[in-house]
Amino acid sequence: RQVLQIANQIALAKMYNLQCIFLDEIDASCSDENARIIFEFIASLEDFSQVFFISHRKESLKIMKQLKDNIIFYDVQDGMYTELD
Numbered sequence: 001r002q003v004l005q006i007a008n009q010i011a012l013a014k015m016y017n018l019q020c021i022f023l024d025e026i027d028a029s030c031s032d033e034n035a036r037i038i039f040e041f042i043a044s045l046e047d048f049s050q051v052f053f054i055s056h057r058k059e060s061l062k063i064m065k066q067l068k069d070n071i072i073f074y075d076v077q078d079g080m081y082t083e084l085d
Contacts, residue, residue, distance in 0.1 A: 002026050002038055013048065020050035027060045036063050043067040 006026060013021045023042065027035040039060070045051060055061065061084075064071055073084040 002030060002034070003041070006038065006041065010045070010047075019048055020052065021045075021048050022052045022054075024054045025056070026053075027055050027057055032059055032063075035060055039063050039067055 006023065009021055009023065026038060030038065035057070042051060042053065043064070053064065061073055065073070074081045075084050
């Protein structure tokens with residue numbers, strides 16, 4: 001189901017010739033193994049200059065960091081954000 005949601009968002013973004021895509025909590029109902037498959041797909045996206053990925057799962061951030069080296073992570077607490085290493 002998550003893969004279909006991502007595919008739908010990508011199709012819409014391409015249809016409107018957008019350069020970025022927002023993915024909000026796409027890993028919420030996934031196991032770590034399924035999340036890794038989804039993240040590998042996200043990491044392979046070349047058509048978008050920016051991908052905004054929102055997650056509350058720390059494991060998801062670790063997986064994404066392993067897959068891509070040009071990712072900037074932010075932690076948001078009470079409306080304030082800080083860049084993570």
